[in-house]
Amino acid sequence: MSAAAPALPVIVTGASSGIGLETAVGLARAGYRVVATVRDLGRTQALDDAASAAGVELDVRRLDVTDEASVAELVDGVVSAYGGLHGLVNNAGAAHLGTVELDTMDAIRAAFEVNFFGVVAMTRAAMPHLRASSGVVVSISSVGGIVGQPFNEAYCGAKFAVEGFMEGLAPVAATVGVRVVVVEPGAVASAFVANAGVDPQAMIAAAGPYGPAAAGYLARTAGAFANAQSSADAAAVVVSAVVDPATPFRVQTSAVAAGFVGIKLADLDGSAVQALTSSWVATA
Numbered sequence: 001m002s003a004a005a006p007a008l009p010v011i012v013t014g015a016s017s018g019i020g021l022e023t024a025v026g027l028a029r030a031g032y033r034v035v036a037t038v039r040d041l042g043r044t045q046a047l048d049d050a051a052s053a054a055g056v057e058l059d060v061r062r063l064d065v066t067d068e069a070s071v072a073e074l075v076d077g078v079v080s081a082y083g084g085l086h087g088l089v090n091n092a093g094a095a096h097l098g099t100v101e102l103d104t105m106d107a108i109r110a111a112f113e114v115n116f117f118g119v120v121a122m123t124r125a126a127m128p129h130l131r132a133s134s135g136v137v138v139s140i141s142s143v144g145g146i147v148g149q150p151f152n153e154a155y156c157g158a159k160f161a162v163e164g165f166m167e168g169l170a171p172v173a174a175t176v177g178v179r180v181v182v183v184e185p186g187a188v189a190s191a192f193v194a195n196a197g198v199d200p201q202a203m204i205a206a207a208g209p210y211g212p213a214a215a216g217y218l219a220r221t222a223g224a225f226a227n228a229q230s231s232a233d234a235a236a237v238v239v240s241a242v243v244d245p246a247t248p249f250r251v252q253t254s255a256v257a258a259g260f261v262g263i264k265l266a267d268l269d270g271s272a273v274q275a276l277t278s279s280w281v282a283t284a
């Protein structure tokens with residue numbers, strides 16, 4: 001462990017793949033003790049392989065962020081094993097494609113359970129321990145936490161909620177010595193899209209009056225993901241947010257992501273974003 005890294009661990013949620021896996025390994029390489037959490041302890045091969053390739057050890061534990069008993073068991077177990085907690089990386093999340101008329105309330109609620117309430121539950125459980133250690137909570141939002149995107153209404157709603165929640169918490173947490181950061185990736189090459197389980201042709205066929213818009217959206221998204229950032233590059237920004245106390249509240253993981261959210265952050269009446277995202281679903 002490097003001299004600068006704290007003795008207490010950092011919990012990384014959703015470490016079975018993608019940004020969470022790379023963040024867990026990256027933090028361990030930086031000398032941190034890392035509790036890497038997965039939903040299924042039978043599916044840790046990629047994480048185990050990445051850790052051994054990097055020559056680091058991870059404490060791999062089970063966690064489903066949508067299950068309050070699992071959240072309590074994980075945080076209590078980590079605190080009793082290590083005597084405290086230095087950091088929390090709220091990374092677990094899941095894509096959800098749909099639009100309000102075609103979605104079910106259950107599907108919309110499920111998108112919020114993992115992407116928003118899971119973040120809240122973990123932060124609530126961790127906060128007393130982060131307060132004790134003057135620690136840090138880093139939440140992986142998205143450019144979709146700033147710019148609402150077609151067919152991502154529920155996903156973006158949940159990520160907007162993460163942004164609002166964390167932006168509200170940040171000054172309060174600072175009064176008790178806890179840093180709060182949100183990280184906004186754009187398109188990242190991970191299992192994220194595949195995990196959404198969307199069959200493009202089936203989605204278009206089921207979209208009824210929204211079929212042409214869905215086709216336009218899916219074609220545009222395929223182009224964006226063809227130029228996706230690697231999970232390792234996105235994770236390097238997350239690791240830096242944990243390590244560097246000078247990290248501002250909001251950071252993007254690439255110049256593309258920064259340019260995209262910058263449109264919204266300078267768009268006082270919303271017209272610039274509407275002009276842009278309308279072009280993604282233009283049917284004529």
Ligand SMILES: NC(=O)c1ccc[n+]([C@@H]2O[C@H](COP(=O)([O-])OP(=O)(O)OC[C@H]3O[C@@H](n4cnc5c(N)ncnc54)[C@H](OP(=O)(O)O)[C@@H]3O)[C@@H](O)[C@H]2O)c1
Binds near residue numbers: 094
């Ligand atoms: N990839 C992108 O383009 C992109 C862009 C912007 C933001 N993000 C955000 O980045 C974060 C990481 O995504 P990723 O790209 O690395 O995708 P990923 O490879 O699909 O990883 C998502 C992780 O979240 C875990 N997870 C899902 N539901 C969970 C639950 N209920 N409890 C605990 N863990 C759960 C998954 O575990 P299982 O293996 O068990 O499913 C997996 O480890 C997410 O918050 C995502 O919204 C991604």
